[in-house]
Amino acid sequence: xxxHLLNDTTAERYRRSVTxxxxxxxxxxxxxxxPFTGVTVDAxxxxxxxxxxxxxxxxxxxxxxxxEDVYLRDAVYFHHPRYLAHLNCPVVIPAVLGExxxxxxxxxxxxxxxxxxxxxxxxxxxxxxxxxxxxxxAADGVFTSGGSQSNLQALLLAREEAKPGRAGWEASASHAExxxxxxxxxxxxxxxxxxxxxxxxxxxVSVPVGNDKRMQTVALARELERCKRDGLVPMAVVAxxxxxxxxxxxPLPEIAELCEQFGAWMHVDAxxxxxxxxxxxxxxxxxxxxxxxxxxxxxxxxxxxxxxxxAVLVRDAATLRHAxxxxxxxxxxxxxxxxxxxxxxxSLQTTRRFDALKLWMTLRVMGADGIGQLFDEVCELAEEGWxxxxxxxxxxxxxxxxxxxxxxxYIPAAVTDPAEIDRANLYARKALFASGDAVVAGTxxxxxxxxxxxxxxxxxxTDDISAVLDLIAGHAEQYLGESLDRAS
Ligand SMILES: *Cc1c(COP(=O)(O)O)cnc(C)c1O
Numbered sequence: 227x228x229x230h231l232l233n234d235t236t237a238e239r240y241r242r243s244v245t246x247x248x249x250x251x252x253x254x255x256x257x258x259x260x261p262f263t264g265v266t267v268d269a270x271x272x273x274x275x276x277x278x279x280x281x282x283x284x285x286x287x288x289x290x291x292x293x294e295d296v297y298l299r300d301a302v303y304f305h306h307p308r309y310l311a312h313l314n315c316p317v318v319i320p321a322v323l324g325e326x327x328x329x330x331x332x333x334x335x336x337x338x339x340x341x342x343x344x345x346x347x348x349x350x351x352x353x354x355x356x357x358x359x360x361x362x363x364a365a366d367g368v369f370t371s372g373g374s375q376s377n378l379q380a381l382l383l384a385r386e387e388a389k390p391g392r393a394g395w396e397a398s399a400s401h402a403e404x405x406x407x408x409x410x411x412x413x414x415x416x417x418x419x420x421x422x423x424x425x426x427x428x429x430x431v432s433v434p435v436g437n438d439k440r441m442q443t444v445a446l447a448r449e450l451e452r453c454k455r456d457g458l459v460p461m462a463v464v465a466x467x468x469x470x471x472x473x474x475x476x477p478l479p480e481i482a483e484l485c486e487q488f489g490a491w492m493h494v495d496a497x498x499x500x501x502x503x504x505x506x507x508x509x510x511x512x513x514x515x516x517x518x519x520x521x522x523x524x525x526x527x528x529x530x531x532x533x534x535x536x537a538v539l540v541r542d543a544a545t546l547r548h549a550x551x552x553x554x555x556x557x558x559x560x561x562x563x564x565x566x567x568x569x570x571x572x573s574l575q576t577t578r579r580f581d582a583l584k585l586w587m588t589l590r591v592m593g594a595d596g597i598g599q600l601f602d603e604v605c606e607l608a609e610e611g612w613x614x615x616x617x618x619x620x621x622x623x624x625x626x627x628x629x630x631x632x633x634x635x636y637i638p639a640a641v642t643d644p645a646e647i648d649r650a651n652l653y654a655r656k657a658l659f660a661s662g663d664a665v666v667a668g669t670x671x672x673x674x675x676x677x678x679x680x681x682x683x684x685x686x687x688t689d690d691i692s693a694v695l696d697l698i699a700g701h702a703e704q705y706l707g708e709s710l711d712r713a714s
Contacts, residue, residue, distance in 0.1 A: 501528025
């Protein structure tokens with residue numbers, strides 16, 4: 227069994243084994259003609275169920291054959307140009323290479339004595355990102371598992387900083403008095419974080435958005451006033467720079483002004499919009515981000531990185547102390563004096579992947595401009611898709627894209643019952659998924675069912691968009707036709 231351990235004597239086996247796996251995936255990528263096979267849970271579950279995990283095959287080739295059957299054949303492939311659903315990007319090759327290296331070396335980024343150079347590489351990428359944001363030299367941050375964790379950590383820091391001393395708030399605030407302000411279309415991880423942080427059930431104040439799906443700052447100002455009048459503490463404002471549903475970017479400079487005025491921590495959730503940090507053309511759309519106290523970035527969304535790759539960045543490194551604990555076995559206090567860089571001092575995680583290597587490889591091979599260009603391309607594609615939708619009488623489209631998302635619904639000329647239109651759109655999404663021809667997402671706007679394209683694949687063309695719109699219309703019409711038959 228020792229022959230399976232990766233070490234000096236098994237290097238050749240490692241090379242053969244991994245190469246064999248890579249060959250399979252490469253062949254798959256080259257021949258995938260649809261983003262999905264349309265397999266159902268009922269069809270797939272028994273294939274996985276019948277495998278006896280206590281009876282190993284002892285043969286890599288046989289296991290890869292089996293993997294084809296239980297996973298590779300029916301996986302949802304994000305690299306396919308007609309995968310248009312969620313915030314999943316096709317990944318760039320240098321990052322996948324980084325992934326292969328980091329899992330084989332298996333550094334753990336918690337302490338210097340488990341990662342050495344890895345620690346410095348992560349720190350350099352944090353500095354690089356902070357420079358792109360426009361933070362000063364006091365900034366810092368740390369890689370995380372994703373935007374949800376980044377938001378949680380940012381709000382933990384905000385909660386601790388809301389205690390005595392923060393502008394205008396003398397009294398020590400109890401958790402029950404703390405309020406977070408976020409737009410009604412902010413990410414649900416804000417509410418989840420508030421719960422984890424022990425805040426009260428009504429701690430997250432939902433600020434309305436305008437027709438453009440951006441936070442209304444007049445409403446934010448009103449809510450902040452009310453908070454102050456009620457003797458409560460405005461702990462943080464979460465500005466979303468790229469909402470998950472619409473890609474809309476909250477007005478960052480105005481929000482920064484209000485945060486300053488009311489002494490609230492400003493967190494920018496740029497999980498989606500962070501790709502603009504690398505853009506030569508559209509960086510200005512997130513101007514004002516440099517005034518944040520903390521920022522969430524998901525490289526695994528708009529930097530074309532494999533999951534996981536995310537970071538939380540802070541304007542003032544000192545605020546990260548709220549996540550610091552010292553353990554004698556791992557990162558004793560004396561190491562701080564000895565200036566040993568232990569990233570665990572800044573992180574909610576302990577053992578932690580060297581995800582930063584993927585971004586490192588990407589920047590070293592392609593450069594930031596290369597990534598920015600890919601993101602600019604999908605933003606432009608969304609603009610073209612918006613024009614297609616706006617000119618198409620079969621569709622109603624919600625808002626002109628700020629990033630790469632389109633939210634729309636099929637509106638049949640002859641049907642007026644809104645519930646029936648909802649059902650037709652829901653049906654079309656499901657039927658499309660079952661066919662595997664394309665994958666689209668859905669959401670609710672004003673209580674009604676809408677469909678959504680999240681465009682993150684530069685290989686997707688306007689022809690793909692047109693073709694998928696025709697497929698959706700076809701499915702919706704089929705539903706309505708059958709619905710008429712049922713009624714008569
Ligand atoms: C995706 C997303 C998150 C959550 O990030 P994960 O990496 O999925 O945990 C948070 N905020 C926004 C705006 C997002 O789009």
